[in-house]
Amino acid sequence: MGVNALKKLTATLVSALALTAASSGAFAAENGKFRLGIVTFLSGGAAGPFGVPSVNGAKVLVDALNEGKVPAPYGLKGINGLEIETVVIDENGGTTKQVEEFRNLAERQKVDAVIGYISSGDCLAVSPVAEELGVPTVFFDCGTSRLFEENKNPKYVFRTGPDAVIDNISAARYLIDTGRKVDSIAGVNQNYSWGQDSWADFKATMLALKPGTKVAAEQFPKLFQGQYGAEISALSVAKPDVVHSSFWGGDMEALVLQGSARGLFDGRTGILTTGESGLDRFKGQAPNGLIIGARGPFGALQPKTPLSEWFTKAYNAKTELFPTYPTSKMAQAILGLKAAAEKGAGKPGVMPTKDQILAGFKGLTYESVAGKVEMSRAGGHQALQDITYGEYQFDKKSGKASLANLKTYSGECVMPPDNMVAQEWIKAGFPGAKCN
């Protein structure tokens, strides 16, 4: 741009920045409300299946909390009697952007706590920043096992969603325990850390539990590829007994549609570790007998308690949909923060300090929409829960999908102990696992 235009632009920019810097004091959360930052996908491919259900779940729960309508033991208004105000940030835009936005949340918006993050890359990058800035941060969905491998002494970081390693260990166990033919396995997973880790954990568990299992094919198509013609052909040619996939969102639906149309699942078992998020969407396109996971006791697999039934009803009233697992996990995180803050603060009506929240959260056991949650791993910072798998059944007449042949694995059975990396634990034969 011309030199004069440049000078004018620079002057405007500088004054704008100075103004915002000066006025940032006005954003301070010293207004008697609990300011909660919520970070989740509002755009991009993860928004539809995960981000939007989670932010809707947050809205429903926060509104109900502020009105005091949530059943026991969450009768106190808001958090510890203080109204909750939320700042919602889109998780789209890349990791560098998210680190920047986290800092903005902490230092410009001065939030009291942050709940969010679906993408493992974002969790890993934000975790040290949360520790550095001293902001209580609750990761509600990201599953990477590396989180507490890299953050060995967490203080401010908590994860109320289970580690993703349990998805795949229990998937393998389910296949074996329900007597399915597992002589040869194949995987089609998205080519990024989520897909690679999922397949690695599943493969290692199958090989550990049934040595001699053949790996017929391993496909890693690009994330959001959408068209799986060649992959489906390659898998069909390899003739495996089991097809494993950790696909999610649009990719998962496309795989199921294209695969069913071409008979990929005929005469073999398909297993989708995140299938529950598409339960109501597959209609007749998914074959009966397809195995579906919900990454825990979430969504359609929520246990029937007064709290979970209330939540399902409230969510349905607002959105005309039923909660899927991202919704449940977000609610679980918010309830966990509330329980921790109220426990730490001791008496209602006061703004809990950071240290009180931390003390309250560490090692906490609380009631969630998905049953009981124990923050018992990673020194009291990582939640441990059961995980359930089931078979997809579609009733053509009523047009409704349901899950049959449910089997639940306790956290103690499928979660490695704090001092062992997942792959080591699997290869060592799951020492210390308590399975029924």
Added chain:
Amino acid sequence: MTTLIAILIDGLTYSSWLFLVAAGLTIIYGVMRILNMAHGSFYAIGAYCGASLVGWYFTGAEGSPYWSYLLLVLAAVASGLLVGLVIEQGLLRFLYRQNEILMVIVTYALLLILEDVTKLVFGVDPYFTYQPYSLLGRTEISGLAFSNYDLMLVAVSVVVGAVAWAVLNRTHKGKLLRAVIHDREISVAMGVNVRAMFAATFVVGSVLGALAGALTAPAISVSPGIGVEVIVLAFAVVVVGGLGSIEGAIVGSLMVGLSRAAAVHLAPEIELFVIYGVMSLVLAVRPQGLFGRALARKI
């Protein structure tokens, strides 16, 4: 043997899809010298419109399901026409005198805008309208089942390619278009109505992009972001084939499609690199792309 047949058929289906996506892009670039980054948005808009229209049809109306195919094409033509006209008449025609590079960033800004506009209009939930896809059933070839819908797409892309080639090479307007592709300045000097050609070309390009999206919609789950995914693929095919050349787009899609299918079956680890590898190899040997004309250097 089965693998070889699988590679051929998979390659063919993927190539036909690539060609449908890239055809519009190469025409627009060839004639207007605009590298349209918003082409991915046309694809996405066509997919959403097609999926919505077909979805509406199957939840309400009583007619034969085979009408859905016509609806897809209609949705594509309508949305492509509308969006293409609005953009071309409303924005681009004021910027034709500008440099190519500037046009790229204008279309990039358009891409950002259209991404959010589609999100606002259609929401973030994936659109899952599978009926046209599963309706046609499957065919068994050499022990492998292939979806008839995918095979039908091959036929469609052959038709589109043939029509495009015929228009460009056998009609009067086509010859004028080729003249404009070759040298815009002289064409203007010769009295060709380049402005009208530009408008027509851009609309044709956007309709083709929307058509690719609408025809793909029944096979996938239409979600936000599918437009962006398609852009790099389309560019690579167009660059390999030579910009502005339909024959180039055909050969380019075949090369990329077949190599990709081969990689998936034989060496899945390199699948990610195949498209860039092919592009680099072709450019190393023929810097203008396969069918690109070496441009005369003007002093």
Added chain:
Amino acid sequence: MKLDKTQGALLAVTVALAAAGFAAPYWLTFLLMLALAKGLVVQGVVIQMRTGLVSFGQGLFFCIGGYGVGVASNLMGCTDAFVQLGLAVVVSLAVAAVLGLLMTRYRDIFFAMLSLALSMILFGVLVKNQALGSTDGFNVAAQTYLGWAPGPHQQKLVSYLLTVVIAGIAAQLIYLYMHSGVGQISEAIRENEIRVEYLGLSPRWLIYGNYLVAAAISAVGGALTAFATGHIDPEMAFWTTSGEFVFIALLGGITHVAAPFVAAVLFAVVRTYALEFTPNTWQLILGVVLLAIIIFLPKGLWSLIQRDKRAKA
């Protein structure tokens, strides 16, 4: 040594920014640090743009810079900031020296696409590499400065000051380069390469030299970004990252040396506020604002494209 007006202005701004680092709120210094680091990469893009080449793959060197820091700090155990910067520059120069031989054969859209392809190949290699964390990347340990390890609160301030100083030095050097003989011939190459050949010079080797310089600066930008965020991932080599650099380069234009930095800050500010106020439609706001700037900000931006412009006074 006499400094002319622009050099003086650049120096003054550098000092002002450095001083502001002590007074400004942390989020602002962080934003500025990231923007300046990005601005450095954009300078690399602009240097190549002066010869008429648009690089859609500058992310390649940006990523090499970031991973250079990461590898040095996590795998080699070396946390000294200057050694990390040096390593980033050396590796990227080595890669550029080889790739440049291929790249300088191409012009226009083919250069752009080939550069994109090369950066996507790096992306693919990193994604495949589980040891380096695949798409999650990994976190980078805090830097030390010639043996001195700043305390946790000083850490960010020190890296900010380092970034400002490096940006200031880069600006001065690029300014001198632009106005030297070699720099002005770059513009001549853009206007008409054949005439430059007839004048007895080799456009190819000049472009090669520019390519190397751009690679080095971009690697420094990548390294500084790694210092700021403490995290690196393969996304740094993805084509949309490179697209952002090109976008900012075109926003600022290629006439003034400070333009890439100003444009980078502008881009960062607009994006942050768009994200905050309209989390559902921030891409729309960004696109509209940037389109408006392109259309309504007159003259300066056009100097990139009008090939029949007379020589600048």
